[in-house]
Amino acid sequence: RKEVEQDPGPFNVPEGATVAFNCTYSNSASQSFFWYRQDCRKEPKLLMSVYSSGNEDGRFTAQLNRASQYISLLIRDSKLSDSATYLCVVKHNFNKFYFGSGTKLNVKP
Amino acid sequence: NAGVTQTPKFRILKIGQSMTLQCAQDMNHNYMYWYRQDPGMGLKLIYYSVGAGITDKGEVPNGYNVSRSTTEDFPLRLELAAPSQTSVYFCASSYSGLDQETQYFGPGTRLLVL
Numbered sequence: 001r002k003e004v005e006q007d008p009g010p011f012n013v014p015e016g017a018t019v020a021f022n023c024t025y026s027n028s029a030s031q032s033f034f035w036y037r038q039d040c041r042k043e044p045k046l047l048m049s050v051y052s053s054g055n056e057d058g059r060f061t062a063q064l065n066r067a068s069q070y071i072s073l074l075i076r077d078s079k080l081s082d083s084a085t086y087l088c089v090v091k092h093n094f095n096k097f098y099f100g101s102g103t104k105l106n107v108k109p
Numbered sequence: 110n111a112g113v114t115q116t117p118k119f120r121i122l123k124i125g126q127s128m129t130l131q132c133a134q135d136m137n138h139n140y141m142y143w144y145r146q147d148p149g150m151g152l153k154l155i156y157y158s159v160g161a162g163i164t165d166k167g168e169v170p171n172g173y174n175v176s177r178s179t180t181e182d183f184p185l186r187l188e189l190a191a192p193s194q195t196s197v198y199f200c201a202s203s204y205s206g207l208d209q210e211t212q213y214f215g216p217g218t219r220l221l222v223l
Contacts, residue, residue: 004151032210043199043214044152087151095140095159095205096167097212099151 001026006088006100014108017078021103023071023088032091033064035073037084038102044087047073078107110135115200115215122190122222130185130218132200140203141183142167142212143175145196152199158183159205190222 006023013019025033033050048055050062050071061074071088088100116131134141139160144152144167154167158177172194174186183202187194198218203210 008149034211043216044212045214046211049211091210094165095157095203095210096154097142098154099144101149101151 002100003027003098004088004090004100006103008101008103010104010106012106012108013078015078015080017107018074018076019078019105020075021073021086021088021105023073023100025069025071025088025090025098027090027092028066028069030069030090030092033062033071034089034091035060035062035071036087036089036099038087039084044099047086075105078105080107080109083107112136113200113202113213113215115198115218117218118216119219120221122187122220124190124192124222126190127186127188128190130187130198130200130220132183132185132215133181134183134200134202134213135181136202136204136213137180138202138204138213139180140205140210141177142201142203143173143183143185144199144201145169145194146199146217147196155185155198187220192222194220195222196220 035047036044037047038044054063059076063072085102142157143155156175158164200215201212
């Protein structure tokens with residue numbers, strides 16, 4: 001079983017739409033959770049950390065459900081510049097990070 | 110700060126050749142990592158280091174070696190290159206503090222083994 005599973009998409013949405021991505025992880029002892037963004041042929045960059053109480057950064061909201069081992073990312077008012085692949089990342093102890101395969105988002109005019 | 114730098118950007122190897130991928134960071138981070146990313150896939154951890162002189166295996170270490178003689182540098186060595194090692198290789202670093210850690214990635218090295 002994969003450590004981190006994501007729907008690969010693609011999600012094709014119009015500008016201004018709200019879109020949500022989900023991610024599940026298999027290790028209940030996972031310590032930290034993140035969403036990274038990766039543009040085509042570029043390195044991943046941290047979008048936001050995910051906290052147990054849920055957290056928001058502008059148009060982005062992340063939620064964590066430890067009981068269900070489930071992480072979500074909500075993007076409101078999508079922009080063309082949001083088009084990218086979104087990677088769900090889970091950290092175990094000793095700083096071992098596990099990446100999902102990513103969910104591709106295409107925002108269209 | 111240059112952040113995390115990687116060289117080369119792109120390389121073609123023949124089967125059986127060897128090479129070293131270079132990675133350096135100037136942020137005084139104690140943790141460093143090597144990942145590979147195959148097309149359409151997530152990143153898989155090859156090796157990581159928690160500090161100078163200390164390295165450990167990740168998910169996919171076979172066919173690779175690393176060393177960490179300084180805080181700044183974390184080279185990845187490929188011996189006897191195989192077509193299965195065709196991939197994009199990313200180096201990353203992070204600082205292990207009390208709060209959640211952010212990884213900073215280099216721009217990647219694209220490797221083609223023919």
